[in-house]
Amino acid sequence: MQLMRFPSQHLEILEEVDAACDELLLPELEHYLARRFDEQIPIILNRHSLLGIPIREEYGGRGADAVTYGLALERMGQVGMGVVTFVDVHSSLAGLAIQQWGDPSQRETYLTPSVKGEKLLAYALTEPEAGSDPASLRMTFEEKGGRYVLKGSKYLISNGSVADALLVFAYPEHSREGMCAFIVDSDAEGFEVPMLLEEKLGLFTSDTALLEFNDCIVPRENLLGPKGRGLQVAYSALVNGRLGIASGCIGVLEDCLNQVVERAKERRQHGKEIGKHQLVQKHIAAIAMNLEMARWPTYFASMKKAEYDAHPEDLGLRAAVDHQSALAKRIASRLAFEAADHAVQVFGGFGYSVLAGVGRHFCDVRVARIYEGTDEIMDLKIASGVLGREFEAYR
Numbered sequence: 001m002q003l004m005r006f007p008s009q010h011l012e013i014l015e016e017v018d019a020a021c022d023e024l025l026l027p028e029l030e031h032y033l034a035r036r037f038d039e040q041i042p043i044i045l046n047r048h049s050l051l052g053i054p055i056r057e058e059y060g061g062r063g064a065d066a067v068t069y070g071l072a073l074e075r076m077g078q079v080g081m082g083v084v085t086f087v088d089v090h091s092s093l094a095g096l097a098i099q100q101w102g103d104p105s106q107r108e109t110y111l112t113p114s115v116k117g118e119k120l121l122a123y124a125l126t127e128p129e130a131g132s133d134p135a136s137l138r139m140t141f142e143e144k145g146g147r148y149v150l151k152g153s154k155y156l157i158s159n160g161s162v163a164d165a166l167l168v169f170a171y172p173e174h175s176r177e178g179m180c181a182f183i184v185d186s187d188a189e190g191f192e193v194p195m196l197l198e199e200k201l202g203l204f205t206s207d208t209a210l211l212e213f214n215d216c217i218v219p220r221e222n223l224l225g226p227k228g229r230g231l232q233v234a235y236s237a238l239v240n241g242r243l244g245i246a247s248g249c250i251g252v253l254e255d256c257l258n259q260v261v262e263r264a265k266e267r268r269q270h271g272k273e274i275g276k277h278q279l280v281q282k283h284i285a286a287i288a289m290n291l292e293m294a295r296w297p298t299y300f301a302s303m304k305k306a307e308y309d310a311h312p313e314d315l316g317l318r319a320a321v322d323h324q325s326a327l328a329k330r331i332a333s334r335l336a337f338e339a340a341d342h343a344v345q346v347f348g349g350f351g352y353s354v355l356a357g358v359g360r361h362f363c364d365v366r367v368a369r370i371y372e373g374t375d376e377i378m379d380l381k382i383a384s385g386v387l388g389r390e391f392e393a394y395r
């Protein structure tokens with residue numbers, strides 16, 4: 001069903017996204033059952049030139065506008081949040097940040113290879129003691145002999161053990177001000193991945209790692225953005241990331257709806273298809289309503305982002321994108337989780353299995369209410385967006 005015509009020039013990319021998603025279905029299931037990172041995600045996406053969908057063509061990307069990129073992530077969300085997490089981190093959190101904040105040499109060294117699948121990217125902000133409050137992070141850097149020396153840990157980092165380059169955030173030693181952002185090569189001296197976080201509730205095809213930086217050597221030219229503006233780099237990346245996660249959640253909602261419709265027409269109990277039982281219809285109605293309630297704020301946020309990308313000097317638009325992205329993520333992640341719960345219920349006992357797509361969505365999409373800003377942090381952002389900056393609950 002054609003719901004609306006999008007104001008986008010790049011919708012033809014979606015045909016390739018569709019083909020890649022079809023190819024990803026089987027490897028995603030196999031890796032989910034084996035509980036390990038699906039290395040086919042970057043391979044298949046690269047085969048379809050989809051590792052830089054929102055990255056400008058001059059750096060080798062597809063140059064898609066925010067609406068098309070959102071629709072691409074939506075399609076990937078139908079396959080699962082493992083795929084969405086990989087792409088969101090690689091392209092939205094890290095790729096777009098290098099495009100926005102990097103100098104020409106950093107874009108050439110990291111961004112263009114990332115689009116060709118030669119360098120996978122990660123975004124490492126969270127630490128064991130600093131999650132919702134990244135301003136309290138403990139990682140430090142020192143300038144020594146014309147290089148930076150990083151010390152500390154990063155925790156729960158997606159793509160952490162598979163990335164070739166990571167965006168890392170740290171304060172100058174002995175200071176709580178002047179946070180900086182760095183691009184760290186995974187083969188840098190002093191960089192280690194001591195542990196993969198395998199005891200997750202779901203999201204098994206996504207790589208989640210603990211990282212250690214033991215006097216990790218970073219060349220001077222790998223400072224990303226102006227000195228002391230690391231927190232701004234981190235927050236700007238999260239705005240892009242949240243929109244991507246909201247879009248992925250729309251895909252989860254769509255897949256839950258598609259799957260329950262099929263099941264409700266096939267499965268028979270008490271002498272008729274379960275879809276003819278009114279209480280089952282109530283679950284289906286709930287999923288359909290959740291999808292519509294989540295879809296529109298997310299599309300609106302993508303359209304605002306596309307408008308802002310065309311007018312980056314407009315600070316009002318920037319604030320609107322920040323606000324709408326938080327709203328979209330908050331709404332879409334909760335409604336997707338609730339929809340997955342309804343879908344598991346419609347599937348009955350089989351729904352309570354990771355062999356059922358709805359079972360996997362239920363386990364996986366829960367994380368969207370936590371990463372890239374928890375529900376509570378999104379509420380605070382939304383409220384201060386309405387009340388005004390002087391009402392920000394924290395700084």
Ligand SMILES: Cc1cc2nc3c(=O)[nH]c(=O)nc-3n(C[C@H](O)[C@H](O)[C@H](O)COP(=O)(O)OP(=O)(O)OC[C@H]3O[C@@H](n4cnc5c(N)ncnc54)[C@H](O)[C@@H]3O)c2cc1C
Binds near residue numbers: 089156371377
């Ligand atoms: C699978 C997975 C992948 C991830 N990938 C990445 C990644 O790639 N890169 C990265 O940097 N991080 C990543 N994260 C980390 C994620 O962003 C953090 O877990 C998240 O920001 C929350 O931080 P926390 O876990 O330390 O919780 P905490 O900050 O300790 O929060 C605990 C609870 O307190 C609430 N809370 C905290 N402060 C306030 C407040 N001021 N007001 C009201 N409530 C508050 C929170 O909302 C939450 O409910 C990932 C996490 C997971 C689970």
